[in-house]
Amino acid sequence: MDFKNSDTITGPSSEDHLPHTATAAVKVVIVGGFGVGKTTMVGSVSEIRPLTTEETMTQAGIGVDDNYGSDTKTATTVAMDFGRISISEELVLYLFGTPGQERFWFLWNGLFEGALGAVVLIDTRRLAVSFDVIGRLEERGVPFVVAVNDFPDAPSHPMDALRRALDLDEAVPIVKCDARQRASSRDTLLTLMRYLHSLTVSRV
Numbered sequence: 001m002d003f004k005n006s007d008t009i010t011g012p013s014s015e016d017h018l019p020h021t022a023t024a025a026v027k028v029v030i031v032g033g034f035g036v037g038k039t040t041m042v043g044s045v046s047e048i049r050p051l052t053t054e055e056t057m058t059q060a061g062i063g064v065d066d067n068y069g070s071d072t073k074t075a076t077t078v079a080m081d082f083g084r085i086s087i088s089e090e091l092v093l094y095l096f097g098t099p100g101q102e103r104f105w106f107l108w109n110g111l112f113e114g115a116l117g118a119v120v121l122i123d124t125r126r127l128a129v130s131f132d133v134i135g136r137l138e139e140r141g142v143p144f145v146v147a148v149n150d151f152p153d154a155p156s157h158p159m160d161a162l163r164r165a166l167d168l169d170e171a172v173p174i175v176k177c178d179a180r181q182r183a184s185s186r187d188t189l190l191t192l193m194r195y196l197h198s199l200t201v202s203r204v
Contacts, residue, residue, distance in 0.1 A: 021089040027114050028192065030081070030097040031137070032121035033129030037149045037179035038097040039081050041121065045185035046083025046095065080111055085189065093189060117196050118144040119188055121179065124154045127165060134166060145195055147177035147188045 030038045043050045081097030096111050112118075118137055122130045130146075137144050146168065148159075157165075159174050168174060173191050178184040 022086065022092045023090045025092045025094060026116050026193075027094050027096065028189065029111055029115045029118040029142075030095060030121065031118050031133050031144075032098075032149075033123070033126060033133060036121040036123045036126075036129075038121055041119075041149075041177075041179035041185045041188075042081040042083040042095050042097045044180055044182050045085050045189065047086060048084050051080075051082040085186065087190065087193060091193075093193075095189075112140060112142060115142060117192050118142050119192055120144050120146045121149050121177070122146060122162075122166075123149055123151055124157060124162070125151065127162075130166060134168075143192075143196055143199055144172065145188070145192045146172065146174040147179075147191075148174065150176060150178040150184075 030041055032038055039052055043052070080099070081095070083095040083097075085093050085095065087093055096115070098111055120130060120133055120137065134144070134146075146162075146166065148162065163170075163172075163174055166174075173195050175188055175191050177188045
């Protein structure tokens with residue numbers, strides 16, 4: 001093989017390198033129904049170029065995928081999204097976004113392997129799609145926080161009312177979030193980290 005005329009093979013760009021101060025890494029999963037903003041959250045908060053597996057939606061999904069409230073959505077995650085964020089100089093979070101359609105949920109088994117916690121993104125226009133997602137997390141024993149993604153035309157409900165509707169334990173944090181905003185997404189992840197820490201302390 002002639003390498004003289006081939007393109008130079010380079011490694012990851014400098015911004016993709018893991019910070020040299022990092023001493024701990026945590027795997028976090030971003031879950032939720034179809035079109036609730038999982039890919040958006042990973043992309044907005046990741047400090048590296050996010051990996052996405054979005055494909056153009058086709059006629060095959062009509063009648064199969066529930067896209068109510070996401071009528072303008074033209075692409076969908078078919079495997080996972082991946083990103084990374086440094087919470088501190090020592091702590092790094094690896095973010096895995098799951099596909100939202102139920103027909104792709106078989107992929108969750110691998111994505112949840114080794115995950116310490118999860119963020120459940122919800123859309124108040126389609127609250128019912130969150131029930132099965134939360135139920136699966138509870139079955140797996142994965143700690144999670146709930147983040148109400150801010151959609152312009154979504155109805156606003158008191159947090160206590162949402163907690164009752166989702167049948168959440170009083171200890172499970174529920175926060176508002178704008179998945180498009182890096183600061184808001186980061187605050188949601190920090191809420192999850194504080195919750196995981198509180199669970200660890202309570203077990204000591």
